[in-house]
Structures are given as structure tokens and as C-alpha cells.
Amino acid sequence: MKLLCAVKRVVDYNVKVRVKSDTSGVETANVKFSMNPFDEIAVEEAVRLKEAGKASEIVAVSIGPAACQETLRTALAMGADRAILVQTDAEVQPLAVAKILKALVEKEQPRLVLLGKQAIDDDSNQTGQMLAALLGWPQGTFASKVAPGEGTLTVTREIDGGLETLELTLPAVVTTDLRLNEPRYASLPNIMKAKKKPLDTVTPDALGVDVAPRLTTLKVVEPPSRTAGVKVPDVATLVNRLKNEAKVI
């Protein structure tokens, strides 16, 4: 079974983002970028499936500027076999990402596409579902467990009240949640090996996909901030204040 993993280059999880003073967006110059953490989980799951003999080849895909090559090299160092960069400097929104991935799926013919449930920059949580829709495939979103069967995939999903298990007919799209696995750190020998693995570059145009944005961002501002309140000396004072001042109990 061939697997395709989509990985996004995002502002690193640990960076405290700053809104630009002209409200055009957040500051991304001189900021550390990494692979979207949910996508790392997707790559890890793909590698584990391959290690368990359930997958034959893993193709990693990223969409964005030339710097996404670094993100793809990380995926290769974790264990992906080859990579495709769909290179563009344009803003690519989830629907356009899904269309690009659909074009690549038609070319590569994977049986399973794994990707993160959301990217930690735009927090859209859309791409996997959109890709499944465009392909007419079933979807297993927010996966915390994945088990391949004969022509099927059993996916346990994180839902509001707990967990839900579905059986999907392959081919399918799975989006990963936090508890699916703990991604590995790439070892130095594997990082060196990854440099020699194939990385092809294409463009959205060559795939016949129009990436024109449907949403226009008019402005980006800081959220309203909360200010620190008071420290109370003991439980009795706390209860008294909650009753008589805040009036919430």
C-alpha cells in the first residue's frame, strides 16, 4: 500500500507570534519555522505502518515556497521515501491545497493519504476533509488509532464526548490527532541519508490547479487581552470574593 503524507511549513510551535503593527498579518520574518506538529504525527504514523509491513512506499508532499524543502527533508529523515514540493510563493488556502493534493493523488495513486487535522498557523481544520470530498473517498478525521485491514481501515476518532471507531473502505483520507503517536526525532545518519532521497518540484500551474484565494484577510489584530487581577491570601477570602464581589457562586 502506497501512502501519501502532506506536510505544512508553519511558524514553530514555541514561537510567540506577534501581530504586525500595520494589521496585515503576523510577523514571519526572522522567525523559526518547523513542520506542523499534527503533520509530524501523520508522517510518524506512515513510517510505523511501513515498518509494520503494511505500507510499501511513503511520498511526502509540501506546498509553498522553496523553503518547504527543509520541511520535506525532515519528513524524509523521519522515514518517507521521496518528496514532492509544489512550489509557489502565493497564499494557498485549504480548498486550493486540497485541489493540488487531489491532482497528486491521481498521479501517484496512493491507497491512503495521511495529514494533520489542522495547521497551527491558520487553525482551519479543513484540508483533509476537503481532499476526501474532492476524491469521493471516505474520511477518518481526528484519528487517535489507525489499523489497516483487508481493503479497509479501522480508525478510532477523538470526538466531543469520547472516542468513536469507524471502518473506512480504502482508499481513504485520515487526519491525525495528538494522541495517535509520539513522533520520533530523526537520527543524524537518517538526516544525512535524507539529503540523497529524491525530491521533485512541480508548480500548481503544471498540475492545472487555480490557487486564487477565496477568502481575503482584511486585517489581523491582537486578541483583547486580560489583565491580571488580585492575589488573595486564603481560601476563605477567595470564596468570599467570588460570592460577594464577582457574584459567580
Added chain:
Amino acid sequence: MRTLVIADIEGGALKPATLNAVSAAGKIGAPIDVLVAAGSVQAPAQASAAIAGVDTVLTAEGPAYEHALAEPLAALIVAQAGGYTHILAPATATAKNVLPRVAALLDVAQVSDILSVEGADTFTRPIYAGNAIATVRSADPVKVVTVRTTAFEAAAASGGAAAIRPVDGAGDSGLSRFVSAQLAKSERPELTAARVVVSGGRGMGSGDNFPLVERVADALGGAVGASRAAVDAGFVPNDLQVGQTGKIVAPELYVAVGISGAIQHLAGMKDSKVIVAINKDEEAPIFQVADYGLVADLFKALPELEQALGA
């Protein structure tokens, strides 16, 4: 203009989050219909018809809709989408799963998790875990939108008298099959709808100590939550997680116990009306957002709090 709100059904009943989505739909200003798809629609359809401001309730009944599987539900919504300029749903696990599928089938963008309606085509939404708020305008003919429920008051659950009209759906897609669900059973109010939430963090030390949090929650008639650190450490199940990657809550009172206050956690609770933090580390960032901070050992403070509340 006309708006279709997708009702969220859980265990055969209408989920209160639907009321918040109807309220957001009200801000758009167009007539509102509600789509109820379920294994058995009678109870949720009647509850939907009673919501103030709803014009018509569309119902689709059958086993294909019992577990809100994405494939048949998205096909049903798309089949009903003609004539609507807006399709809204509360940003619950169900809608997050289904609505992007609807948007792609309609070849339109989705606007996720809106905080406000600025106009019929313009909305605000959080990005970067709520560390920035973007105002976005959709150029698409149909706006597919999920609604952050804590950002909108609930619409009145009674007073409406909408007509109920059954519609046809394609039924089972054959692509996916429900196998089982493991749902947490609790007598406490649901986390996202509770008036009071008491959450424990890594400072709880182990899952065995969570009854301390539970007893305070019970004394306040509240729900129990947890930080991602407490979930990752295996103290409690993931469905209690409050934060960017868990549930977004905005209760009247949020009590954070043994939680340091990582950005990730703050993203899930900072819109609460009153925040109380109990932590032995007086430098903990949680105190920067807390209205009332108590620097104390939680193992001493929680039993005291339970007693004071019971008195």
C-alpha cells in the same frame, strides 16, 4: 439571502451548541432554516422548531444519519444547499468533520470557528491558537461557516413555531461504517456548556488526585476539565482537555488548579467571565490572566475550598 443551520445531534437529542449557531445566523439577518439529520428525528426536530427565530426545520431520517457519518451527511447537506447563501454549524466535532466536506463539494471556502459576524460576507476568526484575530471576507456565492459557540449567546430554546418538513437524502454512501463509540459517562454538566469549570493540570501529580478537583466541581455544580499536560501524563482522558487542541470553554467561572498557563491552555479558556488560579508557583503565567489568584498548595487548598463551598 437565506441561512441553513446544521443541527448538532448527540444521543438522539439536539445539542445546545445548535442554539449558539442559530444566534450567529441571526446576526447575518436572513431567514433561518435548520437541518436535522438523525436516526430518529422527532425529538430533535421538535426542539429545533421551538428555537426562537427559526423559519423551517428540514428533517432527514434514517440509519445513515444516526452517527453523523461525514460522507452521507455532507451529501445530504449539499443536496439541500440550493437557495441558501449561508450554511452554518456550531464548531463541534461533528461539524468540524462534515462541513469542510460540504464546502469542497460546493467548491467554496469554509470560514472556520467564527467569533463575530461583521457583515453578510465578513467574519472574524482566531488564528495562531487565538494569539491573533483575523477579519476575513468570503468572495464565494455560498458562505460555509463554523461558529465558535462561546462567542455567541444561545438563542432562546423556546418561543419559536417553525414548520417541519421532511427532505430526501441519498442515505448510506457505502464508504464508511460506524463500529462503536466509547463515550465518557458523567452526571456532571457538559464541559463546553457548563456554567462553572474546574480544571486540573500537571500539578495534580496523578490521576488518583483528580477526585479533589471533582469534589470542588460537584460543590459548584460544574464540569471537570484538564490541561493538555494532565492529559498527556495520562491523569485523565482526552475528552476533558481544555485548550487549543481540546475544547474551547467560556464559563461564568473557570478555576485552574495546578495549571501553569501555557498559551495552548489559555487559548481554550481565556474568554471565561471570571478566572481563578490556584498554584503554588507564584510566577506561573496563569496568574497573568486570573481575576483571583491563590498561591497555595493545591492539596491543602482544594479540600478547604470544598469545605467552604459546602458550608
